Amino acid sequence: MHATDTLAEADRLMTVCNSCRYCEGLCAVFPAMEMRRAFPDGDLNYLANLCHGCGACYYDCQFSPPHEFNVNVPRVLAQARRESYAQYAWPRAARALFASNGLTVTLLCALGVAAFLIGYGASGRLLRPEWGEDAFYRVMPHDAMVLVMGAAFLFAILALWMGLRAFGRDIGEPPGGFAAPVPFWDAVRDTAHLRYLDGGKVGCYNEDERPTDRRRVYHHLAFYGFLLCFAATCIATVYDYVAGRRAPYAWWDIPVVLGTLGGIGIVVGCAGLLAAKLRRDKALIDEQRLGMDASFILALFLTGLTGLLLLVFRTTAAMNVLLAIHLGFVVAFFLAMPYSKFVHGLYRFAALVRYAKERRAMLGEAPRPVATTGQGGTRP
Numbered sequence: 001m002h003a004t005d006t007l008a009e010a011d012r013l014m015t016v017c018n019s020c021r022y023c024e025g026l027c028a029v030f031p032a033m034e035m036r037r038a039f040p041d042g043d044l045n046y047l048a049n050l051c052h053g054c055g056a057c058y059y060d061c062q063f064s065p066p067h068e069f070n071v072n073v074p075r076v077l078a079q080a081r082r083e084s085y086a087q088y089a090w091p092r093a094a095r096a097l098f099a100s101n102g103l104t105v106t107l108l109c110a111l112g113v114a115a116f117l118i119g120y121g122a123s124g125r126l127l128r129p130e131w132g133e134d135a136f137y138r139v140m141p142h143d144a145m146v147l148v149m150g151a152a153f154l155f156a157i158l159a160l161w162m163g164l165r166a167f168g169r170d171i172g173e174p175p176g177g178f179a180a181p182v183p184f185w186d187a188v189r190d191t192a193h194l195r196y197l198d199g200g201k202v203g204c205y206n207e208d209e210r211p212t213d214r215r216r217v218y219h220h221l222a223f224y225g226f227l228l229c230f231a232a233t234c235i236a237t238v239y240d241y242v243a244g245r246r247a248p249y250a251w252w253d254i255p256v257v258l259g260t261l262g263g264i265g266i267v268v269g270c271a272g273l274l275a276a277k278l279r280r281d282k283a284l285i286d287e288q289r290l291g292m293d294a295s296f297i298l299a300l301f302l303t304g305l306t307g308l309l310l311l312v313f314r315t316t317a318a319m320n321v322l323l324a325i326h327l328g329f330v331v332a333f334f335l336a337m338p339y340s341k342f343v344h345g346l347y348r349f350a351a352l353v354r355y356a357k358e359r360r361a362m363l364g365e366a367p368r369p370v371a372t373t374g375q376g377g378t379r380p
Contacts, residue, residue, distance in 0.1 A: 114328030225265025
């Protein structure tokens with residue numbers, strides 16, 4: 001007996017797929033499925049979060065609609081992922097608010113924080129240009145900025161950690177198990193290359209039966225852009241607290257260079273992902289998840305865009321308002337992280353670690369080459 005109808009349907013599909021095994025070379029989901037003979041809820045949530053949504057198995061499957069078996073693995077596993085995000089979210093009271101009104105909540109939060117910052121630190125300075133070291137903190141005091149940003153960031157980290165703990169309990173993996181060195185680095189390598197978003201080495205099936213790598217490239221741009229911006233923030237923190245240098249920094253300084261490259265990656269990557277989402281084959285879409293998916297991508301896009309605008313206009317009278325708006329989107333992004341599509345990266349990485357452990361254990365017991373049937377297959 002399963003907790004939801006979605007998990008019951010996922011069990012039916014995995015049973016059919018485990019009998020067929022035509023798609024076992026497409027991604028990690030099917031080899032992980034083959035290690036099981038029964039599918040409790042925890043295992044189904046693990047498989048759902050292991051799925052990258054490339055769509056290859058739908059187009060390759062001889063039992064996909066309009067066949068009477070109605071096998072649509074990408075869509076059902078996407079629905080299971082959505083339900084798992086709500087199931088693992090912490091605190092429980094915040095789940096329904098973000099799930100049902102993600103875009104509205106994110107935008108209202110960003111604009112509310114921006115209005116507060118303008119009223120708190122920028123009133124009377126809205127038309128006064130600021131420049132030179134400490135210019136940002138003449139608009140918003142350093143300690144107040146650190147308090148607001150730090151509180152939002154620490155809350156996001158706590159909520160994400162609690163969600164990861166709940167995911168680990170559900171799939172039978174303690175949090176410490178995700179830190180196993182060799183499987184961890186296997187997962188890092190797979191994540192860095194988005195190995196399982198390539199549809200079995202032919203590309204992602206996003207719009208139709210013609211695979212491309214565009215969606216994978218957009219993911220890379222957004223992901224590595226985010227990492228570059230995070231690195232820029234870390235280096236700026238060292239500058240501030242160790243070297244005693246206060247923002248804003250020169251155009252050629254390391255935090256500015258990394259932040260600029262990261263911001264461009266975020267803006268281009270998120271714009272591409274939003275366009276890909278609009279063009280995605282309706283048969284693969286979990287309709288109920290579109291709101292929160294779009295809100296996360298849009299929030300990240302606006303965070304990157306306002307950061308770039310702040311960089312360009314930081315010596316003009318627009319700097320004060322742009323700084324408040326940018327910080328508002330940063331705070332909103334942090335607060336939305338545990339209840340948005342951002343968590344897919346955390347749970348998917350944990351699922352990849354679990355898969356690496358299982359694969360190594362299986363090959364250690366009975367070494368054999370990995371099957372490749374189903375790669376590049378075509379739908380009958």
